[in-house]
Amino acid sequence: MAKREKRNRSRGSTGNNRKSGEDFLMKNKKKEGIIETPSGLQYLIVEEGDGDSPLEINNIVIHKRCTLLSGKVIIDTYKENEPDEVPMSELIEGYREGLLLMKKGGRYRFFVPPELAWGKKGTGNKIPPFAVLIFDVRLIDFW
Numbered sequence: 001m002a003k004r005e006k007r008n009r010s011r012g013s014t015g016n017n018r019k020s021g022e023d024f025l026m027k028n029k030k031k032e033g034i035i036e037t038p039s040g041l042q043y044l045i046v047e048e049g050d051g052d053s054p055l056e057i058n059n060i061v062i063h064k065r066c067t068l069l070s071g072k073v074i075i076d077t078y079k080e081n082e083p084d085e086v087p088m089s090e091l092i093e094g095y096r097e098g099l100l101l102m103k104k105g106g107r108y109r110f111f112v113p114p115e116l117a118w119g120k121k122g123t124g125n126k127i128p129p130f131a132v133l134i135f136d137v138r139l140i141d142f143w
Contacts, residue, residue, distance in 0.1 A: 017114075017128050017129060017130040017131055018114070018129075018130040020069060021069065021113065021114060021130055021131065021132040024069055024111075024132055025042065025111065025113055025132060028042055028111055029042055033045070034111075037097065039093075039094070039097060039116060040094075040113045040115065040116065041094045041097050041098055041110060041111070041112060041113070041116055042110070042111035042113075043098050043101065043108050043109060043110050043111065045106070045108055046107040046109055046136070047105075047106055047107040047138075048103065048106050049102060049103035049104050049105035049106025049107075049139060050103055050104065050105060051103055051104040051105070052103065052104060053100060053101065053102060053103050053104075054088060054099060054100065054102070054139070055100070056088050056089065056096065056100065057088065057089070058087075058088050058142040058143060059085060059086065059087050059088070059142065059143055060085070060086060060087075060088055060099065060139065060140075060141070060142040061083050061084070061085050061139075061140040061141040061142065062077070062083060062084055062086070062099075062137055062140060063077045063078050063083050063084070063137070063138040063140065064076075064077050064135055064136065064137045065077070065078055065079075065135070065136040066133055066134070066135050067133075067134045068127070068128075068131055068132075068133065068134075069131070069132050069134070074126055074127065074133075078136075083140055088100075092112070092117050092118065092133075093116045093117070094110065094112035094113065094116025094117055094133075095110065095112060095116075095117075095133075095135060097116065098110040098112070098137070099137070099139065102137070102139045103139070104139055104140075104142065105138075105139065105140075106138070106139050107136070107137065107138040107139075108137055108139075109134065109135065109136050110133075110134070110135040110137065111132060111133075111134055112132065112133040112134075112135065113132055114129075114131060114132060117131065117132075117133050118131065
């Protein structure tokens with residue numbers, strides 16, 4: 001019986017995540033400066049970079065802060081003062097799409113809908129099902 005109650009609570013939070021995410025994205029895209037791509041990714045240019053943009057085959061060096069709509073911080077390399085180096089191919093779809101729009105030195109804020117992230121599965125304890133992710137990213141370098 002305890003398992004059923006836990007499963008029912010989980011279904012409720014999943015529905016709440018989906019609804020609150022959809023509501024957030026609908027309101028967010030009406031804000032000044034927010035751009036929405038055909039896939040549903042929303043972004044804000046905080047600071048435009050100059051030079052080239054990365055390709056999907058590149059490795060990148062970035063500073064990033066990833067949060068949930070609740071404000072819960074998933075990762076913050078700004079705070080740790082340690083940029084992240086990662087192949088573009090390892091990133092979730094929405095994050096990768098956003099980085100391809102950036103130029104070296106730029107800083108963007110991405111609002112990634114669940115369909116372009118971890119969707120209905122989430123990642124266990126860190127990212128719940130149907131979570132909208134907010135990334136604050138500075139593209140430092142790529143090769």
